[in-house]
Amino acid sequence: MDGVVWNLWHGCHKKSEGCQHCYVYRRDAEFDKNPDEVRRTSLFNLPVRRTRQGEWKIPPGTLMWTCFTSDFFIEEADEWRAEAWQMMKLRGDLSFFIVTKRPERILQSLPDDWNDGYENVTICCTMENQRRVDERLPLFRSLPICHKSVICEPLLEPVDFRGGLAGWCEKVTVGGESGNDARVCDYDWVLDIRRQCEESGVSFFFKQTGARFRKDGRIYNIPRRLQMRQAKKSGISFKLE
Numbered sequence: 001m002d003g004v005v006w007n008l009w010h011g012c013h014k015k016s017e018g019c020q021h022c023y024v025y026r027r028d029a030e031f032d033k034n035p036d037e038v039r040r041t042s043l044f045n046l047p048v049r050r051t052r053q054g055e056w057k058i059p060p061g062t063l064m065w066t067c068f069t070s071d072f073f074i075e076e077a078d079e080w081r082a083e084a085w086q087m088m089k090l091r092g093d094l095s096f097f098i099v100t101k102r103p104e105r106i107l108q109s110l111p112d113d114w115n116d117g118y119e120n121v122t123i124c125c126t127m128e129n130q131r132r133v134d135e136r137l138p139l140f141r142s143l144p145i146c147h148k149s150v151i152c153e154p155l156l157e158p159v160d161f162r163g164g165l166a167g168w169c170e171k172v173t174v175g176g177e178s179g180n181d182a183r184v185c186d187y188d189w190v191l192d193i194r195r196q197c198e199e200s201g202v203s204f205f206f207k208q209t210g211a212r213f214r215k216d217g218r219i220y221n222i223p224r225r226l227q228m229r230q231a232k233k234s235g236i237s238f239k240l241e
């Protein structure tokens, strides 16, 4: 994964079915930490740190994977978020990529100067099953965000976007679940999302297979190091300009 991970706060609460085997919980359990405690991290101001020579430590053009050990829109972070937005605005030469399972909290959490969004910020909403597509897609689609996309990861069942992707969604990213207890992801579900993207004129990215991948009725156990490689090998991703 190219880019820099910016975990400005850490800790979360399980929100929906995709959270069942959340890696934040798995990792924190290993280190005897409480994953439900949301705290600001020492990397909070990473984008605006400078070298002794006065240059940005994070060089222009870098993609910042933002808040991957929490949810950027979680309640406990309300008091810190305004400063985070300011840093993103100041660093207009960086791209920020935010993933959330809390689209219902986005509108109230946007800064005053947001308008239709900061050009350098992409917000992605996770929709892991049909229930979450039906609940989150209409809401997320309606929000004033100039760059937004959908993530179906871990994909838990076939999903029907009900023709609701066209005209706003830049990309749909699909992936299976990783870890020892991973739930199965079926190639037919992936292909069906690809078909819906094609019909809607939306880019499609098959990111990774997950640890338990079913194809033609047979389940394959795929080691972590091969999950992205196998997805790439399928050659089914496509990008539209």
Ligand code: SF4
Binding pocket: 012, 013, 014, 015, 016, 018, 019, 022, 023, 024, 025, 068, 069, 070, 071, 101
């Ligand atoms: S929203 Fe994300 S970080 Fe939070 S519990 Fe769910 S999967 Fe984990």
